[in-house]
Amino acid sequence: MQHHFTLLGCGTSTGVPLPGCSCHVCLSGHPKNFRNRTAGAFHLASGEVILIDSGPDLRHQALQHNISRVDSVIFTHAHADHILGTDDLRAFNFTSKRRITCYGSSETLDGVRNAFPYIFNPKPTYLGGLVAQLDLVSIDPQGSSDIHGLSCHFFPLPHGDTTVTGIRVGDLGYATDCKGLSPRATDVLRGVTTLFLDGLRWESHNTHNSIHEACEIARELGAQTTYLIHTTHSIDYDEVSRQLPKGIELGYDGLRVAFQD
Ligand SMILES: [Zn+2]
Ligand SMILES: [Zn+2]
Ligand SMILES: [Zn+2]
Numbered sequence: 001m002q003h004h005f006t007l008l009g010c011g012t013s014t015g016v017p018l019p020g021c022s023c024h025v026c027l028s029g030h031p032k033n034f035r036n037r038t039a040g041a042f043h044l045a046s047g048e049v050i051l052i053d054s055g056p057d058l059r060h061q062a063l064q065h066n067i068s069r070v071d072s073v074i075f076t077h078a079h080a081d082h083i084l085g086t087d088d089l090r091a092f093n094f095t096s097k098r099r100i101t102c103y104g105s106s107e108t109l110d111g112v113r114n115a116f117p118y119i120f121n122p123k124p125t126y127l128g129g130l131v132a133q134l135d136l137v138s139i140d141p142q143g144s145s146d147i148h149g150l151s152c153h154f155f156p157l158p159h160g161d162t163t164v165t166g167i168r169v170g171d172l173g174y175a176t177d178c179k180g181l182s183p184r185a186t187d188v189l190r191g192v193t194t195l196f197l198d199g200l201r202w203e204s205h206n207t208h209n210s211i212h213e214a215c216e217i218a219r220e221l222g223a224q225t226t227y228l229i230h231t232t233h234s235i236d237y238d239e240v241s242r243q244l245p246k247g248i249e250l251g252y253d254g255l256r257v258a259f260q261d
Contacts, residue, residue, distance in 0.1 A: 002258050003150070004043040005172055005194075008051075008061040010229040010251035011035025012200060012208075013081035015057065018233050025233045032237035032252040036061055037081045038176050038230045040196070042169060048148040050074060052167065052174060058085025065254055069096055072147055074139075075104035076176055077164040078111020086116055090132045099133040105141045105165050112136065141165045142184055150261060155185040160207035168192060170261030173223070176230055179207050181217060192223045194257050199228030201235060211240070218248050227251035 009015075016035040017026035025033050036057035042050040048071040051058075061067065070092040076082055089100055104112065113120045119131045139145050141163065144153045150169055157164040157178035166175040166185055171193040175185065178198050189195065199214030208230060209217065218226035228244075229251045241250055 001045050002260055003045050003170070005257050005259055006041045006043065006065055006067075007196065007227070007229065007251050007253065007255040008039040008041055008065055008067075009036030009055065009057055009253055010227075010231060010255075011037055011253075012230050012232045013037065013079065014233075016231070016233045016235075021233060023233055025236045028236065030237055032250070033233075034253065035231060036253055039082070040174060041065070041067060042150065044148055044150060046149060048072070050147055050150070052076065053082040053176075054085040054089055055081050056084040059088045059091070061253075062088075062091070070100055071096075071098075073100060073102040074147070074152065074165070074167060075102060075108045075112060076166070077159065077162050078104075078108045078115065079162065079177065080115075082177070083112050083115055086112060086134070087119070087132055089134060090130065093130070093133045099135055101135045101137055103137050103139045103145065103147065105163065106138045107163065108165065109136045109138055139165070153188050155188045156182045157185055158182060162207075170259045172196075172257070172259035173221075177208065179205070179209055180213070186221070189221050189223075192221065193225070194259060195221060195223040195226040196229050196251060197226050198230045200230055201232045203234070211235075211244075215245060215248055219245075223247070225249060227255065 037055035040052040051073045141156045153168040155166045164177045173189045173192040173195045200208035
């Protein structure tokens with residue numbers, strides 16, 4: 001069956017432009033140099049929408065890319081740039097009148113719980129408005145889950161002292177926030193047609209792939225198209241696009257691709 005994926009953001013943790021920065025990328029005004037925090041959405045043929053992460057730009061991303069419903073969320077990890085929009089999931093509770101299931105590794109879900117104690121461990125004396133209605137469901141980062149009929153195959157990714165969950169659905173792979181791949185990631189991602197892959201910047205980084213490292217991974221996996229994501233303000237879309245090998249492209253906010261499962 002054919003489904004779609006939207007890249008809701010492809011920027012690193014600060015987003016691009018960086019407030020206060022006067023570099024040529026931040027001042028360019030080029031729409032593809034405007035990067036919200038990295039996140040995505042699977043739009044299933046059956047109508048459900050599964051978010052990958054709910055970062056601090058979630059509300060803006062939902063308005064900009066016509067996300068009118070959210071049925072589930074898959075958290076890759078609990079860094080701030082991937083979870084700080086969790087409170088804004090309330091809007092979808094209000095409009096759909098349904099709870100939202102949020103999936104993640106147990107380590108990730110602990111981070112989400114700790115970041116939002118008023119949602120997951122409210123004081124009995126709480127008198128405010130309705131908090132987000134979310135059910136946390138832990139997944140095996142080495143396993144697979146069926147989410148709204150979509151077979152999601154997970155794999156762990158090395159990201160400093162954090163393990164990130166990567167996802168394969170049908171012929172599409174998504175591997176954000178990683179430096180290198182785990183052996184399972186390599187196995188699971190083999191044969192994908194479309195790959196979204198962390199490629200932070202040209203210079204090396206402790207916990208993210210440089211563009212050189214990402215290109216090497218992309219070459220090994222041989223996807224038809226690999227889109228680099230989680231990029232910084234050192235990456236000018238037009239300049240860097242001209243320098244990338246065939247089959248490797250920069251992601252950009254709003255990029256939409258079809259995938260088959
Ligand atoms: Zn990140
Ligand atoms: Zn800048
Ligand atoms: Zn991270």
